[in-house]
Amino acid sequence: MRLSAELHCHIEGAADPQLVNEQARKYGADASRYIRDGSFVWHDFTSFLEAYDFAADLFRSEDDYARLTEHYLTSLARDGAIYSEIFISPDHARKAGLSPQAYTDALGEGIMRARDKTGIEGRMIVVGIRHFGVEAVEAAARFAARRENPLVTGFGMSGEERHGDLEDYVRAFEIAREAGLGITVHAGELAGWKSVAAALDHLRPSRIGHGVRAIENPDLVRRIAEQGVVLECCPGSNIALEVFPRFADHPFPKLLAAGCKVTLNSDDPPYFWTSLRKEYDIAAEHFGMDEKALAKVTRTAIEAAFVDRKTKAALFARLDRKSR
Ligand SMILES: Nc1ncnc2[nH]cnc12
Ligand SMILES: [Zn+2]
Incomplete structure (x- = not known):
């Protein structure tokens, strides 16, 4: 089996339509606007985010989140993944009625259960949601910086x-960096190369989420290569969103x-009809x-990896054993 590793997957975006329908039944919600014929329904980035937020809101208890994470990582491991970093969003948890700490611990529990079953290692990257505003992103950074769960090893921003x-x-990124967290940020997906350059100039991440629109500027591509910045590419997502x-x-x-x-990477696999193996x-x-x-x-x-x-x-020893 081919071994793989994933750095960029939003855990709420990893819930497949079947699971989301189960959650909708559990909480008496009507999912028919967002799921049709067993597939998520959206037509552009804004409507994708709407469907994503609707589905995320159906994960409300610690058990919901632990099971989602265990389920996703177990299936990833069965496809050959040995390592996975998931993006986690305390803001989405809070909206669904769970404290950031309870949310993170539940996800951590899911990671440990998947590891016990399959050997896959998992870590969490707390993300602030850009369109929720500066205050919210700084609050997410302060939460991440407390590092109350040892599996939280990074900070980023999506949205x-x-x-x-x-x-x-x-400031948000400085708070996270001072706490020793790994830094990544979504840039160069929906906006062009200048967004990637601004991320490098101002936030100094070691990785960029997507970053692919750097291709619009050869000097920037050279800079990324020279600085060794790692691009978390998600081709299936980019084609689905018509980047x-x-x-x-x-x-x-x-x-x-x-x-x-x-x-x-798979980004939000069922929304983009993909998986890490498909990527x-x-x-x-x-x-x-x-x-x-x-x-x-x-x-x-x-x-x-963070x-x-x-x-x-x-x-690396696992990869070496496989290649011998
Ligand atoms: N592809 C994406 N880009 C930005 N924010 C996201 N949140 C979930 N998926 C995302
Ligand atoms: Zn993403």
């Missing part, structure tokens, strides 16, 4: 990239050829990558 000015979010028209137009192969560190298959089919090149992508992900050195060494 509507076209909202607000990145410079206004500097690029076809896989043949996706810049992944060009970024790789330019020396950028690239990884493969690797897409790279094989559309980007001409052989198994050796895909194994290198997995190594890049482990190298860039995880302690000992765990990282154990993950």
Whole structure:
């Protein structure tokens, strides 16, 4: 089996339509506006976020979140994943009626259960939601910085990239950095190369969520390669959201050829009709990558992981055993 690792998946966005329908029944909600014929319904980024927020609101108890995480990571491991970082959103939990601490501990419990069953290692990246505003993102950073759950190892920001000015979010990222958390930020997905440059200038992340629209500026691509910034690429998501028209137009192969560190990720898998395994298959089919090149992508992900050195060494040992 091909081994893989994932750095970019929003846990609320990993709940498949069947599970969301079960949650809707449990809480007496009507999901028919957002799920039809067993598939999520949306037509652009704004309506995607609406469907996402609706589904997230149906995860309300500690048990809901623990089961979601256990279920997602167990299926990921069955597809060959040995490591996964999930984006977690205390704001979504609070809206659903759960405290950030209870939410994080429940997700941590799900991670541990999946590890006990399959051996997959998991960590959490707290994200602030950009369009919820600067105050909310700073509050998420302060929560992450307390590091009350040891599996929280990173901080990031997702949401509507076209909202607000990145410079206004500097404080949030400084709070997280001072706490020793790994830093990543969504940029260069819905907005162009300038958004990626601004993220590097102001937030100094070691990784960028997406970042693919850096391709619009060759100097920026060179900068990313030279600085060793890791791109969390999500090709299936990009095609579904029409960031690029076809896989043949996706810049992944060009970024790789330019020396950028690239990884493969599923983002919000059922919304974009994908999975981590499908992303690797897409790279094989559309980007001409052989198994050796895909194994290198997995190594890049482990190298860039927000995880302690000992765990990282154990993950590399698993990859080495496989390649012998
Ligand atoms: N693809 C995406 N971009 C920005 N924010 C998100 N939140 C969940 N999925 C996202
Ligand atoms: Zn994302």
